[in-house]
Amino acid sequence: MAARTGRSPRRTESLSRERIVEAAVELLDSVGEGGLTFRALTERLATGPGAIYWHVANKGELLGAATEGVVAEAVAVKPGSADAPREEIRAVAFGLFDAIAEHPWLATQLSAQLSRSPLGMVTPRIFESIGRQVRALGVPEDGWFAATSALMHYILGAAGQHAANAAIGRDLGPGVDRGSYLDSVSTAWAQLDPDEYSFTRAVAGRLREHDDREQFLAGVDFILTGITSRGATATG
Amino acid sequence: MAARTGRSPRRTESLSRERIVEAAVELLDSVGEGGLTFRALTERLATGPGAIYWHVANKGELLGAATEGVVAEAVAVKPGSADAPREEIRAVAFGLFDAIAEHPWLATQLSAQLSRSPLGMVTPRIFESIGRQVRALGVPEDGWFAATSALMHYILGAAGQHAANAAIGRDLGPGVDRGSYLDSVSTAWAQLDPDEYSFTRAVAGRLREHDDREQFLAGVDFILTGITSRGATATG
DNA sequence: ACCTGAACACCGTTCAAGT
DNA sequence: ACCTGAACACCGTTCAAGT
Numbered sequence A, B: 001m002a003a004r005t006g007r008s009p010r011r012t013e014s015l016s017r018e019r020i021v022e023a024a025v026e027l028l029d030s031v032g033e034g035g036l037t038f039r040a041l042t043e044r045l046a047t048g049p050g051a052i053y054w055h056v057a058n059k060g061e062l063l064g065a066a067t068e069g070v071v072a073e074a075v076a077v078k079p080g081s082a083d084a085p086r087e088e089i090r091a092v093a094f095g096l097f098d099a100i101a102e103h104p105w106l107a108t109q110l111s112a113q114l115s116r117s118p119l120g121m122v123t124p125r126i127f128e129s130i131g132r133q134v135r136a137l138g139v140p141e142d143g144w145f146a147a148t149s150a151l152m153h154y155i156l157g158a159a160g161q162h163a164a165n166a167a168i169g170r171d172l173g174p175g176v177d178r179g180s181y182l183d184s185v186s187t188a189w190a191q192l193d194p195d196e197y198s199f200t201r202a203v204a205g206r207l208r209e210h211d212d213r214e215q216f217l218a219g220v221d222f223i224l225t226g227i228t229s230r231g232a233t234a235t236g
Numbered sequence C, D: 001a002c003c004t005g006a007a008c009a010c011c012g013t014t015c016a017a018g019t
Helices: A017-031 A038-045 A049-055 A059-075 A085-102 A105-116 A122-136 A141-170 A178-190 A198-209 A212-228 B017-031 B038-045 B049-055 B059-075 B085-102 B105-116 B122-136 B141-170 B178-190 B198-209 B212-228
Strands: none
Touching: A017 A038, A017 A049, A017 A059, A038 A049, A059 A085, A059 A105, A059 A122, A085 A105, A085 A122, A085 A141, A085 A212, A105 A141, A105 B105, A105 B141, A122 A141, A122 B198, A141 A212, A141 B105, A141 B141, A141 B198, A141 B212, A178 A198, A198 B122, A198 B141, A212 B141, A212 B212, B017 B038, B017 B049, B017 B059, B038 B049, B059 B085, B059 B105, B059 B122, B085 B105, B085 B122, B085 B141, B085 B212, B105 B141, B122 B141, B141 B212, B178 B198
16 A cells, blocks of 8 residues: 655656756645745755756746646647637637646746747747638738737736636635625625726626636637638738 | 936935835836845945834835836826727736836736735726727627726736846847847747647748737737627627 | 844755765 | 755845834
C-alpha cells in the first residue's frame, strides 16, 4: 500500500525548467497570483532559490512561460474537428474563456504578456488560430487584420472580465453562493441615483438572470455579424 | 523673484485623502506601476507611512481611488455635445482609449478593479455612459444588457491592449522610434513557421501600416453593426 | 484627530561556496 | 553543469508615542 504522501520532501527527478514552470502553474491555480513566491516554489520543489534562478532568469520569465504553456493548450485545434469557421471561432473563444476561468491569473498575465512581448509566441498563437477562421469565413483580404484583431481583443478582454467576476463569486466564503452574490450587485445597481444612472438601474434585473457564457458568446456573434456584413471592411 | 522649487520639502497644506490620491496618480504616470511605493509616496508628500495609512486603508484602496478618479474624468459627458448615439459611443470609446494611453497603468487596474468590486463605482459609470447611447440607438430593451456589455468589454479590453503596445514603443529608448519597432515585429511575424503561422505571416505587412486608433474604432463599429442588425438581439 | 518614524515580516534576487 | 543557502535591498503594514 505504501501510500504516497501528497508532498513528499524527497526529490527524485532532477530540477528542470519544465518542472519549475509546472510547479508555478500549480501554485498559481491553487493559491492565486499572490501565492506564487520563490519561497513557496523552493519549498514545493525541495530546493533553494539559486537552483530556480539557474533555470529561469527571473519571476517575469517564469510567469511568461506559465502563461504561454496554458495558452498553447487552450487554443490548440482539436485534431478531428473541421467545423464551419463560425463554429471554430466560437470554439477558440470558449477555449480561452474556459482556460481563463480555470486559471484566473491568466487574465492579468495575458494583458501583461501581450504588452511585454508581441515578439513572444503568445500573441501570434492566438492571432493565428482566430485569423485562419476569419480567412475561411470569406472576409476580403484587406479586412483580415482588423477583423482578427477585433475578435482577439474582445475575446481576451471579455473573457478576462468574466473570469474576474467569477473569481469574486468563488471567494465569497461558504455562506454566499453565486446567485445571492449577483442578487446583491443587482440590488445595489437598482438603488443607484435615478438621474445619474437611469440606464444601469433599468437593466439591473438582467444582471441577476444573465448567463456568463451566453453573454460572452453574444459579443463574439456581434463582431462576427459586423465582420461579415457588407461594407464592413471599408476603412474610415 | 523667489522661484518656487519643483518639489519643496515644506508642506503647507495638510494631508488629505485627495492629495494622497493625486500624488499616487502623478507617481503612476511618471514612474509606472512599479514606482508607486509607500516610500516614494511619503517622500513626495513629506510625511511618514503612518500618516498615509490614516487616510487610506491600504495600497489596494489607493489604486482603486486613483483608477476611479481618472475614469470618472474620462467618461464624463462633454456638456455641449448632443451627437448621434453612434458618435457618442465612439466618443466614450475614445475617451477611455485616450485615458488608458495617457495613464498606461489604468489598463491593469481596470481589469483588477472591475473584478474586485462591481459594487464599486467604476463599472456602473462606464456601463451607464455606453448604455444610454445603446438605448438611444433604438436597440430593443431585451438586448440592452448584452449590447452594452459587449461594447464595454471590447472597449476596455482593446484599449488596454493597444495602450500596452504603445507603452512598449515608448520605452524602447531614444534610438528606436515607433516605426522601426513595428517594423521589427512585422519582420518577426513574417519569419514565423509557414505551416503553423500561415495567416499571421500573410498579414504581417498590415502591422506596419496600421493605425491604432483607426483599428480600435473598427472594432467598435463591428459591434455597433452587429448590435443594430436585424435579429441580433435574439438569444442563443 | 492627525501625524511621526522605528520596527516587523516578507519579498525577489545575488553570489560565494560546494558537488 | 548544476545546486545550496545565507545575505541584501526593498516592499507593505503596524503601532506605540507624540501633538
